[in-house]
Amino acid sequence: NFCIYFILCCAECFRPADNTASVLLSGKYNEYHFKTWMSQHSKDYDLTEYSYRLRIFTENKRTIDHHNAGDHSFKMGLSQFTDMTFGEFKKSYLLTEPQNCSATKGNHVVSSGPYPDSVDWRELGNFVTPVKNQGHCGSCWTFSTTGCLESVTAIARGKLLLLSEQQLVDCAQAFNNHGCNGGLPSQAFEYIRYNGGIMTEADYPYKGSDAPCQFVPGLEAAFVRDVINITSYDEKAMVDAVARLNPVSLGFEVTSDFMHYKEGVYTSSMCSNTTDTVNHAVLAVGYGVEEEGGAPYWIVKNSWGPSWGIDGYFLIERGRNMCGLAACSSYPLV
Numbered sequence: 001n002f003c004i005y006f007i008l009c010c011a012e013c014f015r016p017a018d019n020t021a022s023v024l025l026s027g028k029y030n031e032y033h034f035k036t037w038m039s040q041h042s043k044d045y046d047l048t049e050y051s052y053r054l055r056i057f058t059e060n061k062r063t064i065d066h067h068n069a070g071d072h073s074f075k076m077g078l079s080q081f082t083d084m085t086f087g088e089f090k091k092s093y094l095l096t097e098p099q100n101c102s103a104t105k106g107n108h109v110v111s112s113g114p115y116p117d118s119v120d121w122r123e124l125g126n127f128v129t130p131v132k133n134q135g136h137c138g139s140c141w142t143f144s145t146t147g148c149l150e151s152v153t154a155i156a157r158g159k160l161l162l163l164s165e166q167q168l169v170d171c172a173q174a175f176n177n178h179g180c181n182g183g184l185p186s187q188a189f190e191y192i193r194y195n196g197g198i199m200t201e202a203d204y205p206y207k208g209s210d211a212p213c214q215f216v217p218g219l220e221a222a223f224v225r226d227v228i229n230i231t232s233y234d235e236k237a238m239v240d241a242v243a244r245l246n247p248v249s250l251g252f253e254v255t256s257d258f259m260h261y262k263e264g265v266y267t268s269s270m271c272s273n274t275t276d277t278v279n280h281a282v283l284a285v286g287y288g289v290e291e292e293g294g295a296p297y298w299i300v301k302n303s304w305g306p307s308w309g310i311d312g313y314f315l316i317e318r319g320r321n322m323c324g325l326a327a328c329s330s331y332p333l334v
């Protein structure tokens with residue numbers, strides 16, 4: 001390749017003061033990473049899109065490398081989102097409007113403890129379904145809801161079913177949910193309760209876009225007897241619920257640093273901690289304490305597929321209402 005040869009040669013012989021050669025070389029290096037990443041994630045672009053995505057990828061990779069060179073409690077990494085700006089990511093995957101997650105006095109009754117140092121419902125039995133992928137639809141709240149109801153039902157009935165997110169996307173509007181434009185787990189549990197149940201994933205498969213409601217009475221596979229909300233910002237009550245009862249649905253604010261999360265305990269100074277900025281819903285399946293340093297964390301199931309984060313999961317700091325994670329948590333009684 002003449003171009004590469006020329007650059008190397010030029011760099012060797014002239015050492016240009018403006019550093020053009022090393023900039024060009026690092027451009028080749030970025031493009032190499034980009035192409036490898038493209039094939040890993042089966043991405044394909046036309047020519048204009050290619051150079052635009054390469055630019056964003058390079059920018060994101062610089063952010064990731066810079067973060068990982070520093071001293072942080074979590075690592076960033078490449079993911080299926082590395083070719084997107086945070087603005088694009090937000091529009092496709094997050095709740096863009098504030099939801100009705102207002103500070104509430106909940107109806108969860110806290111016991112006196114004591115609680116184990118760590119709990120992981122994935123290890124306590126066959127209680128947690130595999131990580132799913134919401135695709136380009138602001139339907140995180142439906143995955144948080146099914147994930148929680150799947151676990152609560154499995155704990156109560158001994159049978160782990162996959163439940164339908166699409167039914168919630170299509171049919172739960174009367175409870176202030178808005179399909180791919182957002183919703184809240186507690187409002188989705190209310191829908192399931194008053195609807196008289198939810199169908200299985202197999203009977204009502206996921207499309208990842210808004211569609212007319214196709215609920216079929218008689219095919220309900222799981223039920224909600226009552227909806228339990230945990231008092232806003234009472235993170236100890238969340239520990240109580242996860243330790244004694246089941247996984248718990250929670251909302252929090254995703255900021256740009258979270259999009260690149262790879263592993264470790266996520267903490268952020270970018271996000272806020274109030275009800276009005278919550279833009280993502282997920283499922284706490286356990287908690288623990290880091291062996292080194294003793295940082296307390298939640299173990300959280302996400303809905304961005306199994307290749308994001310730690311096999312689709314992430315850890316987030318526990319005990320400080322990090323990113324508003326204690327703002328609106330809930331679970332169903334079955």
Ligand SMILES: *[C@@H]1O[C@H](CO)[C@@H](O)[C@H](O)[C@H]1NC(C)=O
Nearest residue numbers: 097098099100176177178183
């Ligand atoms: C919040 O609740 C009010 C009253 O129930 C409703 O009119 C409004 O649409 C809700 N907002 C969202 C984003 O769901």
Ligand SMILES: *[C@@H]1O[C@H](CO)[C@@H](O)[C@H](O)[C@H]1NC(C)=O
Nearest residue numbers: 233272273274320321322324
């Ligand atoms: C939010 O964070 C601020 C600053 O750290 C803190 O003073 C406040 O108590 C927090 N509020 C809630 C609801 O957690």
